Amino acid sequence: MSESKKYTYYPGCSSQASATHLDRSLRAIAPKLGIELEEIDDWNCCGASVGHVEGGALPQTALSGRNLAKARQKGKSDVLTACAACYLNTHGVNEKIKNDVRTRQRVNEALDAAELNYDGDLNVRHACEVLVNDVGIDKIKAKVTKPLTGLKVAGYVGCQTVRPFAATAGGGNYDTYDQPEFLDDFVKACGADAVDYDPKTSCCGGSVSVYSPDKTLHLIKKIVEAAVSAGADVIATPCPLCQQNVEMYQDAINKKFRTNFNIPVVFYSQLMAVAFGMDASKDAALDQNMIKPLKLVELAKKDGTEPTG
């Protein structure tokens, strides 16, 4: 095993609820890729995309402030999160604390109520960006023992994973806002086929889909429809809310638009766990997808090969 790098891990609320399968599979593949995850002690919610409405701007900012102050107590390792909303909020607040004196002062004044402080000297990074820049596609490829041969995957990135922070904390871009390629690269590294998929960064409606799906079902329909007509067996995504919306509303879409969709939606980390020859349930958490990714389960049962790296 080559050397590993330590990251301070912020799992976020969905890791204990709707996206436990992301958290489980990510924790499973991390050691194989030399990623050591140390969880932030007693982390709290980031405020997601609605907290500010009731809570106000500074309280919303202070939520991430507390997480960052607690992360800093773990040392100077980069903060890693796999959730799009957690990344957006935590990274956004971190940049503001780093670059804007007034925000830094005000957040610290609030944090002082719990004897915490944070001056903005951490980097906050998305798990996918770490996979691209620190681990590298070649290393992912080298860990594959069960290539997902024949599996057709529609790589659905969603919005917030690459927007507005395609520019990373470490400097440089990990991908573009409109045509990101990292997810297809992951899919291909796992030995699967990345189908030609146009609505890569189309919006699933985000939290609006959670409380007013009547307004957004047509957006999700577009995402599902394009995957099905491209011949995909499965949709893969990095975002917890995308995964949930695109999976759980297929019945409602079928009812409203008289369609017949039933396509599984998995996380990239679940694909990797299977491709790395790990356990389909314990590691890849395939038992936690509402729509069972049957082809992926079948592939997981096959015999593996030796890893090349």
Next chain:
Amino acid sequence: MNATAAAAAPAGNRIYDLNFARWVYRNIDGGDRIPLCMQCGMCSGSCPIGTAMDHGPRKLFMMIRAGMKEAVLTSDTIWNCTQCYNCVVRCPRQIPVTGILQSLATVAVKEGYAPKQPTARFSKAFWFSVTRFGRTDERLVTAFYYFSYGLVEGIRRGLENLPIALRMLKSRRMHLGAPHRVKGTADLRAILAKAEEIEARDAGQEGRS
């Protein structure tokens, strides 16, 4: 008419306030860039849900400039934003559209322009979970939100979404039992209370000139 109204009543009112634009520029994060908007419409054209909005961001920004306070703060444009940030990354004038809509939503709720709005209700439920437990409990937030419409509507919405809830339970993505919570709820609440206090203090200082 507007010019006379302005001359007669420069202090503005709930519906129309010439100082509203200036207030937005000064007090809303990123609002100082609104005067740079050249009305190109890239934001509204890029919006995934733009067709469901009454005005869209481009028009809303012009309405802000015109001081149409009530029309802006009751507009469904600020509520239908899905926060995909498409407009933000495409705006040729680097206006943080999404953040501005978010901040306007907060103002609309605080000043009583949006009492029955779904997003406002949902946010209330969400913030309850965050301040009470430090974490989002998806079960509680959803239940609180449904029942904010009253008992009958709450039950109706609950039943409508029961199949999804059952599938979530079955796939162990929803748990039975107490909510997950942070240990330091007292700490967290102290921080949030202080943040609220600072915000109120600073808003008072800057005033509504």
